[in-house]
Amino acid sequence: MADIAVFDVDGTLVDTNYQHALAWFRAFRRYDLTLPVWRLHRAIGMGGDQLVEAVAGGDVEKEHGDDLRAAWEEEYAPLLPEVQPFEGARRVLEDASEAGQRVVLASSGKAEHVEHYLDLLDARPLAAAWTTSDDVERTKPEPDLVAVAIEKVGGGTAVMVGDSVWDCEAARRLGVACYAVRTGGFSVDELRDAGARDVFDDLNDLRDGLRRSR
Incomplete structure (x- = not known):
């Protein structure tokens, strides 16, 4: 068994993906750019340094990239109080800790957002470490x-839990096994094709599956 359990945060432990998509939609609208929300949602899980060019192209990134990221942060701030943990989120962290794994929360979010999520999950006693966008x-x-x-x-030796194809791809590039939950809105086939070893409907389903495998 892996001795490190790496958990993605946004979309995996806390239900934020649709708030992020809406914040990005509003940020782009500030610059008279109207992107379909479904397309923005498909890119959530990328960091902001990757997302602008991925959804709007290199020219928009060059001209407005930093301003769009600042606008996204402003648009997301009033949505933050709406964010809630997914059912089973803290318990899955407890399971990993009780199994002797070092728990790490891997987020590319802003430091203040990650701090909020840690409090929301009451995760500080369980997490050995966590990351933010400042780390990479x-x-x-x-x-x-x-x-x-x-x-x-x-x-x-690590294993990762994530919700997006971007999580699975990042883990695969590093040679880390990734288990995916569908709470990010991606299909089973998409997650498997991106490298997920197994796919679960939600965190409770993941917990049941891991208990059976143990």
């Missing part, structure tokens, strides 16, 4: 964030 220059699907998460607890 390149976010998912690049593997840097997963690598830093593992390094923060001294290295070892």
Whole structure:
């Protein structure tokens, strides 16, 4: 069994993906750019450093990238109080800790957002470490964030839990097994094709599956 359990946060432990998509939609509208919300939602899980070019192209990134990221942060702030943990979120962290794994929360979110999620999940007593966007220059699907998460607890054999194809791809690039939950809105086939070893409907389903495998 892996001795490190790396958990993605947004969309995996806390239900934020649709708030993020709406915040990005509003940020782009500030610059008279109207992107379909479904397309923005499909990109959630990437960090903001990757998302703008992915959904709007290189020219928009060059001209407005930093301003769009600042606008997204302003638009997301009033939505933050609406965010709630997924059912079973804290319990799955407890399961990993009780199994002797070092728990790391791997987020590319802003530090203040991650701090809010830690409080929301009451995760500080369970997490050996966590990451924020300040820890890496390149976010998912690049593997840097997963690598830093593992390094923060001294290295070892890790497994990752995520909700997006970007989580699965980042883990695959690093050679880390990834288990996916469908709470990010991606299909089973998409997650498997991106590298997920197994896919579960939600965190409770994941807990049941891991208990059976043990």
